[in-house]
Amino acid sequence: MNNQSTFKAFRVEEKDGNYSSTIKEMPFNTLAQGQILIKVHYSSLNYKDALSASGNKGVTRNYPHTPGIDAVGTIVSSESNKFKVQDKVIVTSYDLGMNTDGGFGQYIQVPEDWAVKLPENLSMKEAMIIGTAGLTAGISVLRLSETVKPDDGPIVVSGATGGVGSLSIAILKKIGYKIAAITGKETERDFLIKIGADEVILRPDFEEPEKRPLLKPAFAGAIDTVGGVILENIIKSISPMGVVTCCGNVASPKLDLTVFPFILRGISLIGIDSQNYPMNYREKVWEKLSNDWKTATLTETCTEITLDQLDEKIDLMLKGKLKGRTVVKMDI
Structure with missing residues (x-):
């Protein structure tokens, strides 16, 4: 797998009804069970992430928690017949980042059914601009x-x-x-x-x-x-x-x-319910997004940040002051 014992994650904690976030070193044994372990290269900030980070129990029931409903990265360990080590995959929706620790951590572990292979015509960053x-x-x-x-x-x-x-x-x-x-x-x-x-x-x-x-x-x-x-x-x-x-x-x-x-x-x-959209349609849409629907202005809708800038962007999102997409580079 890897020689690390911990990884960095944007962690939201609750104390006496108040919520705060810090970047923490997390042990791998805190990850959810799943057939594939993914090293996350990019995530992105969505409105659900902002709600989760601010303690919205309709999105996330239990804290401490790592938000991030989007992730793209490389498989480092696989018990799946569908994916192998070094495959590049996208994970969006389902329970990722809601009640399962999400893409604001440098590693995620998820069921194989949550993942889609990264289309050849998309870079990892482009995949998260889409997200x-x-x-x-x-x-x-x-x-x-x-x-x-x-x-x-x-x-x-x-x-x-x-x-x-x-x-x-x-x-x-x-x-x-x-x-x-x-x-x-x-x-x-x-x-x-x-x-x-x-x-x-x-x-x-x-x-x-x-x-x-x-x-x-x-x-x-x-x-x-x-x-x-x-x-x-x-x-x-x-x-x-x-x-x-x-x-x-x-x-x-x-x-x-x-x-x-x-x-x-x-x-x-x-x-439109993208969270539980059937996989065959999901793959069809990703294929279109990487080919016929891929736009020349894709990167113009994007701001790239690191984990330590998330708090500021979450605050702006909750105030309705963000535009376009905010992509989080996880390789820090």
Whole structure:
């Protein structure tokens, strides 16, 4: 395996209801059971990681804990018939970083069913720029594009500067769609145009509650990452036979709607669950993300940090002040 007795990990601890984090040396026998032991080269910061790091019991029940729902690295020990030592693999979703110690540690041990081989056309860093956010974006685009084609009209993307939103925009642009981006960050208009948005809509102009059951059709489809009133107004503004995917609830998990958009315009609302997405579809999406959907602006959505910078970035994420993707280099 290796000659080390410990490895570094970003460890979150609880004391009297307060949560704090430090970089600790962890013994290997603290790792979860699993068929493959992986040396992590990169991880990435996701909203679930920020919640886990701040003591959200809906994400992580027990502490101390190592967050990190994304990891990519090299297998150093394998009891699997599917993977061998030196294979490069991606692990995203499932229970990684939630109640199983995650990618903010230099090593993880996981079941073989959680891993996907790193596609040949992706570097490890690129895989983590994509990560769970990109997988979620990819699944959303796949489900949307099964029905809505580029010629049908523009696609609106909410939470546009976030990980899922920004990667969705880049993928949609790559395959020929026109995109309207909804954001609360007026200062990021140039960033959104650069990654592929054709129009930028400021959130205050779109999040006022609207009592009318239907609004004038403006979009052929949508990828929503925030929920709440914005999702309500998106659904009301979709053209007949349009498709809306939803994957987040940072604004609100509640919707105040009538059935009219669905029965009068034939709109479909598709929930996206990347955490437990079936492996055969997961592999298909990763293959697309590494080939047809790989974008020239991929690295432009990314900031690279080290473990000791995580606290600062987690704080910014919880305040809604991060843009794009934050990748954590673990080789320190």
